[in-house]
Amino acid sequence: MQKGDFIRLKYSGKIKGADKDLDVRDNAPVIVGVGNIMKGVDEALLEMNVGDKKTIEVPPEKGFGKRDPKMIKLVPLSEFKRHGQKPRVGMKFNANGVMATVIAVSGGRVKVDFNHPLAGKTLIYNLEIKSKIENLEDKIKAILEFYYQPNNDAEKQLFEKVEIKAGDKAVEIILPVLMEINSLYKRKIAFDIMKYLDMDFVKFSEIFEKPKEKKDEELGKKDKAKDVANKNPDKEKSKKEPVQ
Numbered sequence: 001m002q003k004g005d006f007i008r009l010k011y012s013g014k015i016k017g018a019d020k021d022l023d024v025r026d027n028a029p030v031i032v033g034v035g036n037i038m039k040g041v042d043e044a045l046l047e048m049n050v051g052d053k054k055t056i057e058v059p060p061e062k063g064f065g066k067r068d069p070k071m072i073k074l075v076p077l078s079e080f081k082r083h084g085q086k087p088r089v090g091m092k093f094n095a096n097g098v099m100a101t102v103i104a105v106s107g108g109r110v111k112v113d114f115n116h117p118l119a120g121k122t123l124i125y126n127l128e129i130k131s132k133i134e135n136l137e138d139k140i141k142a143i144l145e146f147y148y149q150p151n152n153d154a155e156k157q158l159f160e161k162v163e164i165k166a167g168d169k170a171v172e173i174i175l176p177v178l179m180e181i182n183s184l185y186k187r188k189i190a191f192d193i194m195k196y197l198d199m200d201f202v203k204f205s206e207i208f209e210k211p212k213e214k215k216d217e218e219l220g221k222k223d224k225a226k227d228v229a230n231k232n233p234d235k236e237k238s239k240k241e242p243v244q
Contacts, residue, residue: 049129077109
């Protein structure tokens with residue numbers, strides 16, 4: 001593959017020597033060689049073609065990095081209480097976008113490890129390039145999927161309703177009403193589209209339709225009833241005339 005190629009990748013990853021997979025995707029969108037996946041996997045993809053399968057060993061420096069003692073810090077217990085949290089050993093939490101782990105609680109201080117949970121680990125990845133994405137609209141949708149990552153059926157159904165309109169240097173992404181993407185991710189999606197697909201403008205749109213009013217529905221039912229009565233005058237007449 002070449003740098004900048006859009007592909008669909010099947011992969012599974014685990015810690016070397018372990019049996020359980022920690023990271024599994026069946027059809028992940030990837031832009032090869034641009035650094036949006038871990039370095040060890042990215043380098044391996046450049047040596048593969050569509051349909052190829054490969055098992056690779058990823059050392060820490062090409063995975064989640066080596067463990068850094070400076071990333072272990074003491075945090076006041078009051079900081080956790082301020083956010084309504086009760087720290088306990090082993091608890092993981094998100095601190096400004098960084099995953100952290102509580103490793104000790106003593107008195108009024110909490111020792112927190114800000115290293116990635118897989119830092120210092122050698123990983124084993126099984127890779128398979130399933131296909132190459134060629135169509136422009138499909139590439140745009142692949143970038144959107146990379147950030148949105150639909151997981152459950154409801155999210156997948158919403159994602160299928162996304163419309164892409166790509167013209168000369170401009171892209172419009174029309175989102176279904178219930179599909180929520182925060183402004184930070186929208187900015188990243190737009191930046192990637194402009195950078196990797198040579199576009200100048202990216203527009204996000206949502207379409208809201210006015211719901212039908214109940215009166216209109218009731219009138220429709222009445223009109224339908226009249227039509228039925230006109231088609232069956234004898235039946236309607238028999239309902240109105242008393243039985244002798």
